[in-house]
Amino acid sequence: MSLRLLKKTLLRLGFWCLIGVLLLYAVFPFYYAIVTSLKPSGALFQVSYWVESPDFSNYAAVLHQASFLRAIGNSLVVALCVVTLALFLSVTAAYALGRVKFRGRGTVLMMVLGVSMFPQVAVLSGLFEVIRALGLYNTSWALILSYTIFTLPFTVWVLTTFMGQLPHELEEAAIMDGASPWVTLTRVLLPLLWPALITTGLLAFIAAWNEFLFALTFTLTDTQRTVPVAIALISGGSPHELPWGLLMAASVLVTVPLVILVLIFQRRIVSGLTAGALKG
Amino acid sequence: MPVSTTHAPREQLLLTRETPVQRRQVRTAWLFLTPMLLCLALVAVWPLLRTFWFSLTDANLADTSEGSFVGLSNYLFHNGSNWSGILVDPQWWNAVRNTLHFTVVSVGLEVVLGLLVALLLNIKFTGRALVRALILIPWAIPTIVSAKIWSWMLNDQFGIINHLMLSVGLIDAPLAWTADADLSMWAVIIVDVWKTVPFVTLLMLAALQMLPSDCYDAARVDGIHPLKVFWRVTLPLLMPALLVAAIFRILDSLRVFDVIYVLTSNSSSTMSMSVYARQHLVEFQDVGYGSAASTLLFLVVAVIAMLYLYLGRRQMEVRS
């Protein structure tokens, strides 16, 4: 074997090793959570790398907890409402920011970007007061409202980027056809923007589904909690003995839908994330 | 032809004229912006101002309207013999140190790892799309869940990490990752890096794909060593994107809450500024003091955000 061929083979081998390590690093923790969740509680404390005989008792236990199912329901409602609200508010805003030149446009954009950088804890006490004043404390509405603080700037920013990329002449053609801005937006631009809407909506959904600080602070009772809080508060007999099998089963249950979504919409998510970050 | 010099006064009058379409568009623009602006005012601007105000009062969570104005005494107060307030609270400075420690180490690791992974995934190979999708998994997992998964993996008695390290012979006795004061910050960093490297990788990949390929062809034709090409061509061209990603991550890391709260709860060796502020706000119900801490955190973030906006503006100007 010639030296050059040897070098090439080694290089290729090294490359695939790196890819392997990378995949292991990325996927193993989740895989391990699945393995753990499929073990009966007796076998939990024996480290093993694969499942010999899957045992679904943990899943059965989790799904029998009314509060956990309730939390999933709450999370779904909150996330879907937040996505709808954020998309509705940001579509009109993105039209204004992406298609119309007006004095103050830059200021509004900077403000939106600024809000997206707020530390959540900085508005915690003020928001707490607002929510209590509106009588929303310990309801899903408290979360729907408060989550707009991080979803709305993001959706506005990304949709503005996408909106700005649509050809200018299309809008002028609509004007020549006698369309009002509202008609232009809803009947000409929005139909072209639905891929972007899906992307942004998906990202907003993930962000809302995963949120923890507000959910922990603005809800009090089991019936109002969302999934992250419910999981964080799962506890065993003593603080040092967490029901790990149960916990992992719950974790897998709330994560699998997200992972599937991400794998399906990978391309769109990437375009949304980079539109939000790089093109700013 | 420079007519503008001769007709200057008339022009001033003319510049403000717009077509009915444009006038209506501008009016509609503001109309369309209003709901969004109102919403942000309600959930962001107003609460922020209230937080500033609370930080100057001794308000209590049970009834925030009861508080009375106490000036800056939440920040710093001299009662005749000694100082009190956040700025002399060792716990606060500990939280600041922890946050900075966390930010510097985790963002540093994330940017370096993210860049390396991006370079690796920028090479064309079969199954690249699948690998790219799979590395997104950590990003999609809720922070709480990833913290729980890792705290199970890092469990001192039954965790797989200790098991692995013991069997390889790296350590002789199990490590208490989340309880040991020396290790718990590392545990937090490990989890955060694992979760956010995909994000940085994505940004870097996107930036890599925007690089002009003719530069590389030219370098290849000239026979320049790939490492040299990386340092001289790739890295400088990637710098703007790298900077953006780093600042995004810095802003995120400074307000870190979930990972630390779930992984190590209120342990003082990992307590971040956000955890500290929330502890005072919610657990101790001391809205005044907690708001003061929040305000300080906000100021730190604001300064860095300002810096980012400034750099972003400059970059845009340079580009255009």
Place this chain on the structure above:
Amino acid sequence: MIKLKLDNVNKQLGGMQILRDVNLEIAAGEFVVFIGPSGCGKSTLLRLIAGLDSICAGNLLIDGQRVNDLEPRERGVGMVFQSYALYPHMSVYDNISFGLKLAKTEKSTLRERVLKTAQILQLDKLLQRKPKELSGGQRQRVAMGRAMAREPDILLFDEPLSNLDASLRVQMRNEIARLHARLSSTMIYVTHDQVEAMTLADKIVVLNGGHIEQIGSPRELYERPASRFVAGFLGSPKMNFLAARLHTPGETSLVDTPVLGMTSLPFDSSHLAAGTLLSLGVRPEHVSLKAAGGAVGIVVAGVEYLGSETYVHLETGQEEPLICRCEVSAGWQAGDRVELQLDIDNLHLFDNDGTVLERHPQAIETRPNEVSLRSDRAPAL
């Protein structure tokens, strides 16, 4: 009848004067072409008429009514965009009917109008297709159909053919001409292609640097350009310009050119001072060549063979070679020595600012109708 009138229209944008004191009248049913180099303001002028851009000063009148403040749909104009700008998510039918729907046209009328428009444009069989399933020429026709559907009195075209390939462009050009004949609506057409302008227009408006250089029929512009700019802009290969100096001003001018020598030309230069720099313009087809005997005459620098004709380039010591359009049969070759003959009826003399000097009517009778160059003078310069 005057359909559309521009009265001292001005447009500024960002401190730049885009259009300056534009005055123009367009008669009903006329086909008007705006032409000029890029950045001359021709597209802006069209957009002002459409209502997409604002008029800074001056008036725009349609049917005698000031429409500066009316919205596009109230002006009775339709527009065809350069990129077609078809709504990608709508079928051809919906694209054409969108404006009618927004105008709340009654359903049966709407259908009738769309079908009629589609029939005129031969789109009947494509009505259910989406724009991405159409060829370039079909998209172009849909764009026209959309502009026509509301039956506007004025149709605006913004470089509509520039996205098509050459052969399709010729075909579409003919279709537009036929469409104009059939609809007899007023059409305003922006292009930078002089062939389109010459073939389509009843009236050409030449714009340069934000003002109108000349308005006239294609023939007027070609044969009697009002300025050196217009003379040079229309025609291919472009008009030859020879530097000249006014020796003796008067109703007929005595002009000294390096190439022709001292010549008396039938142009009125009485308003100019002696010594003024002029330029003498002559189109390539108005130069004829004669073989010069022996070592005298102008040297042929090169010959371009185009099949139906040849362009002979002559080295005259000017900045650019003088181009002469000749019959192929003349058989000129590089290195030949020739004598020039210029057709005096088709000479143009421009003053220093580029304005044409008026031709003196009587002079034409009294002068020989050809000026010929004594060929031994040229090489000296």
